[in-house]
Amino acid sequence: MKTLTRELWMDISQRRQIVSIHKEVEDLVAESGVTDGLILINAMHITASVFINDNEPGLHADYDRWLEQLAPFNPGGDPNSGGYLHNQTGEDNADAHHKRQIMGREVVVAITEGQLHLGPWEHIFYYEFDGRRRKRILVKIIGE
Amino acid sequence: MCDTMCLGNAMHITASVFINDNEPGLHADYDRWLEKLAPFDAGDDPATGGYLHNRTGEDNADAHHKRQIMGREVVVAITDGRLHLGPWEHIFYYEFDGRRRKRILVKIIGE
Numbered sequence: 001m002k003t004l005t006r007e008l009w010m011d012i013s014q015r016r017q018i019v020s021i022h023k024e025v026e027d028l029v030a031e032s033g034v035t036d037g038l039i040l041i042n043a044m045h046i047t048a049s050v051f052i053n054d055n056e057p058g059l060h061a062d063y064d065r066w067l068e069q070l071a072p073f074n075p076g077g078d079p080n081s082g083g084y085l086h087n088q089t090g091e092d093n094a095d096a097h098h099k100r101q102i103m104g105r106e107v108v109v110a111i112t113e114g115q116l117h118l119g120p121w122e123h124i125f126y127y128e129f130d131g132r133r134r135k136r137i138l139v140k141i142i143g144e
Numbered sequence: 145m146c147d148t149m150c151l152g153n154a155m156h157i158t159a160s161v162f163i164n165d166n167e168p169g170l171h172a173d174y175d176r177w178l179e180k181l182a183p184f185d186a187g188d189d190p191a192t193g194g195y196l197h198n199r200t201g202e203d204n205a206d207a208h209h210k211r212q213i214m215g216r217e218v219v220v221a222i223t224d225g226r227l228h229l230g231p232w233e234h235i236f237y238y239e240f241d242g243r244r245r246k247r248i249l250v251k252i253i254g255e
Contacts, residue, residue, distance in 0.1 A: 001254065003147045003148070005147065005221065005223050005228070038149065040149055040219050040221055042219070042220075042221070043230070044229070044230025044231075044233065045230050045231075045232070045233075046163065046164045046165050046230070046232050046233060070181070071177065079176075084169070084170075084173050085169035085170070085172050085173050086165075086167060086169040086170040086173050087169075088169060089167065089169060094169075094170060094173055097164055097165060097170055097173075098173070098174070098177060100164070101162065101164065101174070101213060101214055101215070102213060104215060105162075105163055105215075105218065106218070106219055108149075108219050136230060138221055138228060138230075140149060140221035140223070140228070142147070142148055142149060142253075142254070
């Protein structure tokens with residue numbers, strides 16, 4: 001069995017941003033020489049997501065507004081009116097832990113005939129929810 | 145099994161396996177947040193949020209919704225024979241409809 005393991009460093013200069021990692025992932029599949037297998041791509045940090053969806057900026061802005069509505073960055077300090085207990089530890093990123101659960105931690109994609117085996121509009125993204133520092137994505141490829 | 149992947153999934157559709165912070169305040173936040181997004185008792189009227197699923201005699205429609213938000217499974221890389229995790233990644237089981245025996249499946253493939 002062939003394997004390839006790689007950590008990709010991300011350094012997002014703002015708190016939240018969606019970044020395509022599709023090309024980097026395709027390049028790693030080619031480098032691995034795996035023709036038939038699986039690729040795992042996951043955020044190594046618990047305030048970020050790797051997800052697959054449409055490469056359309058309007059949708060990305062929609063996600064951002066929707067996530068902010070579901071898990072606001074600043075719902076105030078009172079837990080009785082939506083404030084986060086987690087932020088009482090001195091953190092300010094409880095919203096990011098919530099947003100990441102909705103968007104997911106990882107994707108697992110099939111590799112067939114040496115290529116990512118994706119549907120017509122599937123595109124691989126990293127979603128940063130608590131940026132302005134260096135964070136990692138793990139890529140693991142196994143197969144023949 | 146020094147270089148492969150590990151799948152951990154809930155085998156029941158009202159529970160989750162997820163990875164996040166091992167911090168009790170965050171866990172309480174999740175619980176309150178999920179209860180707001182998919183309340184246990186949303187009343188009987190589907191026009192005002194009541195669950196059609198609970199008309200089958202179940203009382204766990206909320207649990208099916210909560211599990212969708214938190215996810216079914218995680219897949220973790222194994223490198224050099226160890227879970228290849230980031231600094232704060234911690235693996236949890238989240239029960240949304242307990243008080244009975246349920247299962248988690250763990251599958252590790254490789255040589």
